[in-house]
Amino acid sequence: MAMAVSICRSSRDRALGQCFHCFPCLSDPARRSSLGLKVVLVMLHFIYAAILFLFDSDLVDKTKKAPWYTALYLLLLFVTLVQYFITSGSSPGYVIDVMRASNETNVIYRKSSVASKQSASSKTGSLDAMEEGFQSGRNFQGSTSASWTKLVMDLYPPGTSIRTCICSYCNVEQPPRTKHCHDCDKCVLQFDHHCVWLGTCIGQGNHCRFWWYICEESALCLWTATLYITYLKGNISRAWWKDAVMILLLITLSIFIIFLLLLLLFHSYLVMTNQTTYELVRRRRIPYLRGVPERVYPFSRGVCRNLYDFCCAGSSIYSLEPLPSAEELEEKLRPHTCLDVLTCRCC
Numbered sequence: 001m002a003m004a005v006s007i008c009r010s011s012r013d014r015a016l017g018q019c020f021h022c023f024p025c026l027s028d029p030a031r032r033s034s035l036g037l038k039v040v041l042v043m044l045h046f047i048y049a050a051i052l053f054l055f056d057s058d059l060v061d062k063t064k065k066a067p068w069y070t071a072l073y074l075l076l077l078f079v080t081l082v083q084y085f086i087t088s089g090s091s092p093g094y095v096i097d098v099m100r101a102s103n104e105t106n107v108i109y110r111k112s113s114v115a116s117k118q119s120a121s122s123k124t125g126s127l128d129a130m131e132e133g134f135q136s137g138r139n140f141q142g143s144t145s146a147s148w149t150k151l152v153m154d155l156y157p158p159g160t161s162i163r164t165c166i167c168s169y170c171n172v173e174q175p176p177r178t179k180h181c182h183d184c185d186k187c188v189l190q191f192d193h194h195c196v197w198l199g200t201c202i203g204q205g206n207h208c209r210f211w212w213y214i215c216e217e218s219a220l221c222l223w224t225a226t227l228y229i230t231y232l233k234g235n236i237s238r239a240w241w242k243d244a245v246m247i248l249l250l251i252t253l254s255i256f257i258i259f260l261l262l263l264l265l266f267h268s269y270l271v272m273t274n275q276t277t278y279e280l281v282r283r284r285r286i287p288y289l290r291g292v293p294e295r296v297y298p299f300s301r302g303v304c305r306n307l308y309d310f311c312c313a314g315s316s317i318y319s320l321e322p323l324p325s326a327e328e329l330e331e332k333l334r335p336h337t338c339l340d341v342l343t344c345r346c347c
Helices: 002-022 029-055 057-065 067-089 095-124 127-138 140-153 207-234 240-273 277-281 303-311 326-333 338-342
Strands: 178-181 186-189 193-195 200-202
Touching: 029 057, 029 067, 029 207, 029 240, 057 067, 057 207, 067 200, 067 207, 095 140, 095 186, 207 240, 207 303, 240 277, 240 303
Parallel strands: none
Antiparallel strands: 178 186, 193 200
16 A cells, blocks of 8 residues: 555656656746636636626627627737736846846946057057056956946935945845845835736836736726626526626626726826835835835826826836935925916926
């Protein structure tokens, strides 16, 4: 009996090893659970749509008469799922990627300057200039790390200690509004939260995509709920078990709709005030927000400018925001007057 159990275990381990070898993502428990949640979410979309078309014969007849209606619904379903996978696969803006891109830009600039010096030295025959260029080429690695440190420290007020800006997990200098995500094990620019349904962090790089996803998901759920209610109004007394299934799914869908609409309104407020969920919830624990009054949004540039930066300027993922000075905070603390409204200071 014990031998049979050991044989079963060894065959199971061998099968799991072959599966992990073919699909490396399944070997990580975190990625495996994230993949499972994605499969569940996609299956929920198809289940709600399939049951609707299986039970509602009136919708099938309407599709034959006006196919554009069903085509628009299926198009919204397809676009929502595509947006989901795009958001899930996009980078939130990791600090290590920002630092690498900054260092590569600095190396290219320094190499071009060294090349220009060498070309000038070849024309003039200056040996000292060539030796200087060779020495600067050897110091690329040290200079790039120093340039990133200087870039980050310039974003903080003068006199800030570099020790307060270094992440204790990544050991890299964190720009303002950066937080280390323990799920991703990386520092994220403008960290908002870690979404378990997407399997990734929401940060500066994908916050706009996330907003559009929950907007499309909300529209899809509202449309699906409308179709379910239309079915129940016309077929409430035909087959009780169909009605029970539809009512149960509609109740669950209503909970999803309430959650999505609240989430959409909440993130719309964050966008208009240029905040993140982490900054709003942990405001008193974040060092650069402790001395800022509650009604002051230190990074806000007005509603219109915030919306433009969020929607239209989202391609520049690696934009670093400096901390506002004391004068800027005092200006934001000043209450708005009628003249400010006329001059669009609040926008």
